[in-house]
Amino acid sequence: MIAGLHPRPGERRPPVPPPAGPARSGEDRRSRTSVRAAGLLLGAASLLVAGALSLSVGTKQIPLDDVWKALFSPTGTENDAIVRDLRLPRTLIGAAVGAALGLGGGLMQTLTRNPLADPGLLGVNAGAAAAVVTAISVLGVTSFTGYLWFALAGAALAATAVQVLGGGRFATPVRLALAGTAVNAALFGYVNGLQQWDLNTLDEMRFWSVGSLAKRDTDLLLTALPLLVAGTVLALALARPLGALALGDDHARALGTRVRRTRVLSVLAITLLCGAATALCGPIGFVGLMIPHAARAFCGPDPRRLLPFCALFAPVLLLVSDVLGRIVVPPSEIEVGTVTAFLGGLLFIHLVRRRKVAQL
Template structure:
């Protein structure tokens, strides 16, 4: 009896591995972290430019000496008394506007939304023009609290008109448009009635970082910090809400509570920023789009990106306004409006946005 010869079968080939020397793809989380670190570096560079560049150029070594050494020269006075407060205010206000815009776009699921959509700018403007024209208050410190109160009341009115606890993104947008139109009509009417009010209001409404003291920032700093912490805490539930109300409810998100707290965060952030510097537009529109293109739509990443990159945009825009028509200045609100207008045109021409 012969034993048959066994035929050996070759083993299954192993899956091909990476070629020697080939680069492994980096995890997306590493790229996002690198983007945050880059934002910190750019913010430091923008702050240095804000301290050094202006009607009088000051070398960086002299800027450092003015910040760390005893004051005694004209350059020291310029850096400490004029440019340092301006830079600090710009960084805080820019971060608040960028973070507020990110919360607004996530809440309303509207990529063209900015903080003015909830009536924050219109409410602050109406309160300021009332303080100037009716009560005769002309100092920044005097009408600061009027601006904050007006922003809060307008945002509350928009939320109530939009349905209160049952508010939807579409109803919030429509209510915000109606409140904005009514309040800005009031602002224009009262400004034309009181010419002195028109002069004061014209300077505040353009949006500027000039002549803003640190004391104003310290006054609203608790509100800005509270708004920022609240917005960051809402990042996860807002991310669930962005998937749709049904998905959010299935994930255990308390939808009505999240919407109310989001409106509170937007009011604190944008109301405080508007009270200090006047309405500065398009920062809350531009930065979330740029952040979303790099880190994706997840609010847990997008919100920190906006808080870092928005002050970079605002400080750089302020520097551009100082040097483009020397020795005069263009207010930062005008520069951001120009840049934002270009972006807005680009966005509305995109097919996905045009079909909203």
């Protein structure tokens, strides 16, 4: 008999541990589920806090109990007017625009497989700016409602141009990035040239082009809302095929994904989301760059989870940035686009310096 196969009389063999693989896999799944649940709770709580701060903090500080009364039992006081007429539309637009930019950023980074990609890479911001500056200079448009439609049209045309130059139905992530860079450079050159030629256009464009939530009303939001909803529904519907596409074109086709259609529809969703957001508030950069990185810490890279997390976290960033802009240099304000550019620039430098940026 071979020694060790049977215990000696009176000897107790130590218990054999269960196989580590399945148990560890189950523990990992439970851990990931717990992290995602914690992320959802954190995002929801942060959004409530950010919304409350946006309604309460400003040139005039309004206590939260007065904010509550202004929303649900107004009596016609000055605080009621400030909350209902100024800060509530600003908060709602900030939440909607933030969610759109976050979704657009998640889509763009998944589509191009580039952790440094931003929705502006498709020419959305440049196209909107070129259309608005043309409307101001040539047609004399001065209202935000007019800006809205021209910005939407410009964003759609620029995104279509990028798609066509990138290869149309045969576009690849690299071609899209190169085409977007070229279109952005050409359109922003046109914008700068027209502003220098027409000083009135420069004055009118200055406020819109920096990106701001101020002086917008709910009528603008209602006008753009159908486009935002359509872009959101389309983005979430594309989550599963985008997850397959992230494995590579060949793997995606093997899983039954229509690669070309998925890319074209993704570009359409980004155009609807970011075009409407840019039309509402002007070009606000870096939100679509920052938020997907924060969301991945809770949900990983799977677009089915990443996109909803982006839509939840992005409004928090935009509203908090807007609040910071109100309190840094009172009684003046720093526009939200400037604050997000500062924060995004710091993150961009950090990401570029990381050795494993290609694995994000």
